[in-house]
Amino acid sequence: MTNADVRIRLLGPDDADALMRLAETDNLFDEDPSVAPSGALTYDAARSFLGDPTALFWLAELGGGLVGFLHCCIQRRRNAGPWAELLLMEMGTHMEWRRRGIGRSLVAVMEEWMREHGMEEVWVPANLYATGFYEKCGFAKDEGEILVKALGGVAARESMNA
Numbered sequence: 001m002t003n004a005d006v007r008i009r010l011l012g013p014d015d016a017d018a019l020m021r022l023a024e025t026d027n028l029f030d031e032d033p034s035v036a037p038s039g040a041l042t043y044d045a046a047r048s049f050l051g052d053p054t055a056l057f058w059l060a061e062l063g064g065g066l067v068g069f070l071h072c073c074i075q076r077r078r079n080a081g082p083w084a085e086l087l088l089m090e091m092g093t094h095m096e097w098r099r100r101g102i103g104r105s106l107v108a109v110m111e112e113w114m115r116e117h118g119m120e121e122v123w124v125p126a127n128l129y130a131t132g133f134y135e136k137c138g139f140a141k142d143e144g145e146i147l148v149k150a151l152g153g154v155a156a157r158e159s160m161n162a
């Protein structure tokens, strides 16, 4: 494989099928591929996600197979300077395709998009497994820690308006 063989595209609402396909085996893109896939996604849920103007989702394909993805949120800034920054929510390279430059290519495509759209900064809440990768891609540790709280008993739904 050369990097030129990998095709990276930014998905839009008409690409719901690709997102549904990824959901079937997205455990293979996880740090621990023995976990279950995230579960079947409805067409409407996939379309709604990809139609969200604050969601950016790049998919890397090789010969018809899915080999990587990168998902960011556009975060508006309240103060002077660039109008927004990116939050890199999640990315993954298929376990059989790691360490061949796919992750780096996805980050490069994201950076190109940032430059075109006047954005300077991207943040990532990284897991320990991936920290070395992000450092190779030029990310640096910031002070502070990322905390998370999960509320129990919230029913699944597809969008804010559902």
Ligand SMILES: CC(C)(COP(=O)(O)OP(=O)(O)OC[C@H]1O[C@@H](n2cnc3c(N)ncnc32)[C@H](O)[C@@H]1OP(=O)(O)O)[C@@H](O)C(=O)NCCC(=O)NCCS
Pocket: 029, 030, 031, 032, 090, 091, 092, 093, 094, 097, 098, 099, 100, 101, 102, 103, 104, 105, 125, 126, 127, 129, 130, 131, 132, 133, 134, 136, 137
């Ligand atoms: C982290 C991940 C996306 C990297 O993808 P990848 O396609 O293997 O990365 P690349 O091949 O482009 O690697 C780029 C550089 O980072 C290095 N690198 C890759 N993974 C690394 C890791 N886990 N730790 C340290 N360095 C790593 C590579 O050796 C390469 O260095 P080089 O250019 O000097 O040779 C991939 O391991 C993955 O999908 N992990 C599981 C999911 C995950 O952890 N996602 C991040 C969630 S925050």
